[in-house]
Amino acid sequence: xxQLVQSGAxxxxxxxxxxxxxxxxGYNFDTYWIAWLRQMPGKGLEWVGVIYPRDSDTTYxxxxxxxxxxxxxxxxxxxxxxxxxxxxxxTAIYYCARLNAGGSSHIDYWGQGTLVTVxx
Amino acid sequence: xxxxxxSPSTLSASVGGRVTITCRASQSVSSWLAxxxxxxxxxxxxxxxQASILESGVPSRFSGSGSGTEFTLTISSLQPDDSATYFCxxxxxxxxxxxxxxxxxxxx
Numbered sequence: 001x002x003q004l005v006q007s008g009a010x011x012x013x014x015x016x017x018x019x020x021x022x023x024x025x026g027y028n029f030d031t032y033w034i035a036w037l038r039q040m041p042g043k044g045l046e047w048v049g050v051i052y053p054r055d056s057d058t059t060y061x062x063x064x065x066x067x068x069x070x071x072x073x074x075x076x077x078x079x080x081x082x083x084x085x086x087x088x089x090x091t092a093i094y095y096c097a098r099l100n101a102g103g104s105s106h107i108d109y110w111g112q113g114t115l116v117t118v119x120x
Numbered sequence: 121x122x123x124x125x126x127s128p129s130t131l132s133a134s135v136g137g138r139v140t141i142t143c144r145a146s147q148s149v150s151s152w153l154a155x156x157x158x159x160x161x162x163x164x165x166x167x168x169x170q171a172s173i174l175e176s177g178v179p180s181r182f183s184g185s186g187s188g189t190e191f192t193l194t195i196s197s198l199q200p201d202d203s204a205t206y207f208c209x210x211x212x213x214x215x216x217x218x219x220x221x222x223x224x225x226x227x228x
Contacts, residue, residue, distance in 0.1 A: 033215070045164070045207060045219040059215040095163055103215040106154035106170075110163035 002026040004034075004096050004111035011117045017084040020114045022096030029077035030054040033099040035107065036070060036081045040092045050099070051079055059103075086118045122146050122210055126220035134228050138196040141223045143208035145189045152212040155184055155193045157204045158222075164207060168193065195225075203227045 007021040022034065036048040049060035053072040060068065069082040083090055093113040100108040123146040133139045143153065151171040156164035166175045168184035171191055181197045195202055208220040 035217075044221045045209075047217050047219070050215050061216060097163075099211075100169070104152060104211050104213070106152075106166065106209065106211055107156075107164075108166055108169075108175075110165075113163050 002098070002109045004098060004109055006094075006096060006111040006114045009115040009117070011119070012086050013120055014086055014088060014118060016086050016118075017082065018086065018116065019080050019082045020094055020116070022079045022081075022111050024077045024079070024098070027098075030074060032101075033103055033105075034072065034079040035097045035099060036068075036079075037095045037097060038064075038092045039095065039113075040089075045095075048081065048094070050103070053077075053079065083116070086116075088118050088120075090116060091118050092116060121216075122149065122213055122218050124208055124210055124218050124220040126206075126208055126223050128223060129221070130224045130226070132226045132228055133198055135198055135200060137198045138194065139198065139225060141193045141195075141206055141208075141225075143186075143191045143193070143220050145191075145210055148188045149210040149212035151187045152210060153184075153186070153191050154209045154211065155182075156207045156209065158207065159204045167206075198227055200227050 003025045035050045038046045047061045048064045051058045051070045072079045095113045096111040097107040098109040099105045125144045153171045155168040158164040172184045183194045205222045205224045211217045
């Protein structure tokens with residue numbers, strides 16, 4: 001079965017950075033785009049960016065460009081989202097998700113989400 | 121950028137009833153639209169893709185229609201378990217997809 005398993009909840013202070021992970025299993029990790037999405041408390045879903053693990057081709061939403069870094073480790077079938085210089089407004093649940101087929105396709109599988117809390 | 125607007129924002133209906141949620145795109149997305157259901161504390165779940173194709177395992181009470189800029193999600197024979205927030209998502213934009221703001225459905 002396809003699974004995306006994310007790392008656990010994080011609590012950080014403003015100005016710190018953190019890296020959360022998303023491990024894929026049950027499919028060929030290399031050949032499916034992985035997307036990262038943000039959901040702020042009580043709000044909707046925002047597209048952060050995507051990565052194609054085979055060649056690490058990455059695209060960021062303009063709203064997140066320069067603020068986050070998406071990477072992938074093919075040896076461990078894991079995608080990462082690095083958030084730098086955290087602010088309280090980065091407090092959110094971050095989801096990884098698999099695009100079904102290609103860069104213009106729906107999401108078919110989701111990670112369970114990682115809660116990030118930024119507070120002094 | 122494509123903007124996706126859902127209506128209504130909240131909705132209340134009775135068990136056994138039927139509801140329709142609308143999603144409008146600021147420009148044509150052809151049929152590249154998906155619907156997701158999200159329950160509190162859970163990740164979203166795919167219901168429908170390509171505007172009208174039901175994901176495997178999703179009850180046939182859920183149906184989607186539309187193309188271009190206007191889409192609908194209809195849920196019939198409402199069950200208590202249908203209480204959730206529903207999101208539309210366009211994926212016509214290559215690698216930069218946009219979601220609607222969500223519709224919260226309460227089942228009375």
